[in-house]
Amino acid sequence: MARVIVDVMLKPEILDPQGRAVQGALGRLRLSGVTDVRQGKQFIIELEGDLDDARRATLEELAGELLSNPVIEDYTMTVVDDEAGA
Amino acid sequence: MSARIGVVTFPGSLDEADAARAVTIAGGEAVSLWHGDDDVKNVDAVVLPGGFSYGDYLRCGAIARFAPVMDTIIDAAHRGMPVFGICNGFQILCETHLLPGALTRNDHLHFVCRDQKLRIENTASAWTRDFAPDQEIVIPLKNGEGGYVADEATLDRLEGDGRVIARYLDVNPNGSRRDIAGITNERGNVVGLMPHPEHAVESLTGPSTDGLIFFASALSSLMAGAGQ
Numbered sequence: 001m002a003r004v005i006v007d008v009m010l011k012p013e014i015l016d017p018q019g020r021a022v023q024g025a026l027g028r029l030r031l032s033g034v035t036d037v038r039q040g041k042q043f044i045i046e047l048e049g050d051l052d053d054a055r056r057a058t059l060e061e062l063a064g065e066l067l068s069n070p071v072i073e074d075y076t077m078t079v080v081d082d083e084a085g086a
Numbered sequence: 087m088s089a090r091i092g093v094v095t096f097p098g099s100l101d102e103a104d105a106a107r108a109v110t111i112a113g114g115e116a117v118s119l120w121h122g123d124d125d126v127k128n129v130d131a132v133v134l135p136g137g138f139s140y141g142d143y144l145r146c147g148a149i150a151r152f153a154p155v156m157d158t159i160i161d162a163a164h165r166g167m168p169v170f171g172i173c174n175g176f177q178i179l180c181e182t183h184l185l186p187g188a189l190t191r192n193d194h195l196h197f198v199c200r201d202q203k204l205r206i207e208n209t210a211s212a213w214t215r216d217f218a219p220d221q222e223i224v225i226p227l228k229n230g231e232g233g234y235v236a237d238e239a240t241l242d243r244l245e246g247d248g249r250v251i252a253r254y255l256d257v258n259p260n261g262s263r264r265d266i267a268g269i270t271n272e273r274g275n276v277v278g279l280m281p282h283p284e285h286a287v288e289s290l291t292g293p294s295t296d297g298l299i300f301f302a303s304a305l306s307s308l309m310a311g312a313g314q
Contacts (some may be wrong), residue, residue, distance in 0.1 A: 010190075014235060015261065017195050066152070069145055069181065071188040072235060 002051040003080040004059060008068040009040035043067055051079055088115045089308040091301070092111040092129035094159075096121040096150045099138035101172065101284055108284040109133070112301035121153040126205040131168035131212070131304050132159050134175025136228075136282055146189060146231050147177035148246040160184065168212035168304050169276045173229055176268070176278030185242070185278045187236030193261025201228035202281050204253040204267050207248070212307040213300045214251050223251065225298035227259055234262035234269075234280070244269055251277055293301055 008046040010016050016038050023037040047055065060077060091109045093116055095102045106116035117129050121139075126132065127314065139150035156178070163169045163184055171179035179185045192198060203224050206217040217223075236244070241263055244250055252268040260280070268279035283297025 013237075014190065015193060015233075016226075017191050017193050021195055068142070069148065069188055071180070071183075071186075072190060077185065 002047045002049070004045045004047065004051065005078045005080060006043040006045065006059075006067050006075055007040060007078075008043070008073050009038060009076045010072055011074055014072050033065050041067075087267050088113055089130045089305050090115045090117050090128065091304065092117045092119040094119045094121060094132065094155055096137070096153060097141035098138040098141055098145060099135050099174070101135040101282065102137075104282075104284040104287075105133045105135040105172065108287045108297060111119055111287050112298055112305055114301065114305050119155055121150065121155050124154040124158050126154040126155065126158050126162065130308050131170070132162070133284075134159075134169070134171040134178050135284070136173030138174060138179065139174055142174075142231070145177075145181070147174060147179075147311045150178045151181040156182065163271075164275050165235075166273060166275050168307060170213050170300065170304065171276075171278040172282055172284060173232070173280055173291050176280055179232070179276060179278045184276050185271060186240050187234055187269070189229075189231055189280070190233045190235050191231050192233055192259070197228070197230040198232070198259045199226070199228040200257075200259065201225070202257075202259060202267075204252045204281065205255050206252055208251040208274075209268060210248070211251055211270040211277050211303075213269065213270075213277040213279075213303050215307055216299050216303040222255060223286075223299075224273055224294045225281045225286040225297045229280055232260040232262065232280040234260075234266045236263065241266075247272070252279060252281075 019037040019039040026034045063075045091114045093105045095100045109116040115148030177189045180188050209217050224278045254265040258265050270277045283300040286292035
């Protein structure tokens with residue numbers, strides 16, 4: 001069993017109106033000093049068996065092709081090994 | 087024989103009936119295409135209509151891009167077939183990278199629905215050739231994620247090459263960079279537009295009949311191509 005986490009965030013130069021709305025809400029809900037909020041997505045992907053190189057490469061490709069749009073978003077991929085006690 | 091223009095229905099498409107009606111009123115033969123078929127029934131051009139394909143899950147147009155019908159349409163577009171993406175269709179064309187840039191959430195976060203004034207800035211593309219240069223038109227706009235973004239170099243290139251086909255006038259309704267409402271590819275056969283010309287083809291229901299000119303343009307472009 002392998003678990004892979006893909007985090008997708010809008011590129012820093014892309015306006016994030018949702019993040020800005022959340023920033024405003026945090027301020028109204030008694031959190032002072034919020035200077036910025038960026039909202040992103042997290043994909044938690046469970047896989048059968050070990051993550052071999054071929055599947056890792058495919059996943060890496062799809063993270064940039066399906067899970068994120070490289071025109072506006074960046075992604076990071078983290079492999080969490082179940083044996084490590086996750 | 088009139089030209090056959092295909093209109094694709096994805097799960098969650100909304101405006102395919104109006105798009106087909108616009109094709110018919112312009113004098114073409116509208117042909118229904120299905121997202122799950124890779125056959126496009128020998129059509130001469132394709133419209134990707136507005137709506138919320140696949141519920142806008144993941145990103146608008148991100149899943150529709152991988153529908154079987156899109157593989158065929160992408161190949162045909164590369165060979166020069168006229169393709170017109172309206173609203174969600176524009177989002178799909180950006181996701182396929184047939185058009186540069188992307189459409190993001192409106193900067194003010196609200197869904198916007200209004201009659202929108204535009205200036206047509208490219209009268210060479212397959213879908214705008216029947217407009218007068220700098221013609222001003224009014225057609226409906228309705229979107230939640232219509233903010234056009236691209237990096238500065240891409241925006242400069244689009245403007246330098248005359249590939250901005252339409253720009254918002256009076257109001258920028260969604261935060262689009264440089265007021266861009268629609269663009270075309272280098273060849274001029276693929277066009278994406280955020281507002282909805284298919285809702286402005288009859289005086290009874292539309293704010294104008296300006297939208298008809300997009301569909302008439304495609305027909306005259308196909309006629310010109312056939313005559314060559």
